[in-house]
Amino acid sequence: MAKSGIVFESKKLYDNQIPNFITSLLKEKQLQIEVKAIGMLTEFLGNDLERITNEVDKLIASGKIKNNMITADLVEKNIGISKEYNNFELVNALAYRQILKSNRIVEYFGQNKKNIPLVLTISILFNFFTNLLHYHRLADKSQFNVASELGINPFFVKDYVAAAKNYSFAKVVTIIGDIRETDAKSKGFRNASTEDKDLLKELIFKILH
Structure with missing residues (x-):
């Protein structure tokens, strides 16, 4: 350890622990933060606690926080994350089976693949539908039990309630298989030329139909 400073190490949190970390921070x-803004930060920054802390400090330093509330608009303007076209919004659109919105987001992703890599989208979709499968199996579907079992903020339980009405247990099993297949193809397995944007379009079509 250098004499001039202290090295601080901490274990990385699981992705589902990040929203609570941001809220507590x-x-x-x-300060308070909108749920949508939490989703945007979580998706964009992952579980890198130092990076999250730095970005929060930047937001505070901007002097643009009003009424002690960090909004999705503020995050979009100061960190550069689109509040309309991100994985958080894609999952939401799929949960409520909003076909037009889902397709618009996927089209945007295809035009901005450097900023929104397919591997990240696949991971987020896999986590959501795996959780949805778990939700289908729960006997106690009360809000706080679901939140506890899935490791999510109680605010998001309503999205799983809606998604469960749109996707049966059997359909979710099929979707998870489709996600795994897309992941394999994105890594070159049985796929020599299909671009990531087309793989995602195909996957979203399969999910919605």
């Missing part, structure tokens, strides 16, 4: 600073 901001609470210490007497």
Whole structure:
């Protein structure tokens, strides 16, 4: 360890723990944050706690926080994450089976693949539909039990309730298989030329139909 400083190490949190970390971090600073803004930050920054802390500090330093509330608009303008076209919104559109919105987001992804890599989208979709499969199996579907079992914020339980009505247990099993197949193809397995944007379009079509 260098004499001039202290090296701080901490275990990385699981992805589903990041929203609570962000909320707690901001609470210490007497700030609040919109749920949508939490989703945007979680998707964009992952579980890199140092990066999350730095970006939060940048938001505070911008002097643009009003009424002690960090909004999705503020995150979009100061961190560069689109509030309309991101994986958080894609999952939401799929949960409610909003076909037009889903297709618009996928089209945007295809035009911005450097900023929104397919591997990240596949991971997020896999996590959502795996959780949805778990939701279908739960006997107790009360809000707080679902939140506890899935490791999510209670606010998002309503999305799983809606998704369960749109996708049966059998359909979710099929979707998870389709996601795995897309993941394999994106890595070159039985796929020599199909681009990522077309793989995603095909996957979203299979999910919605």
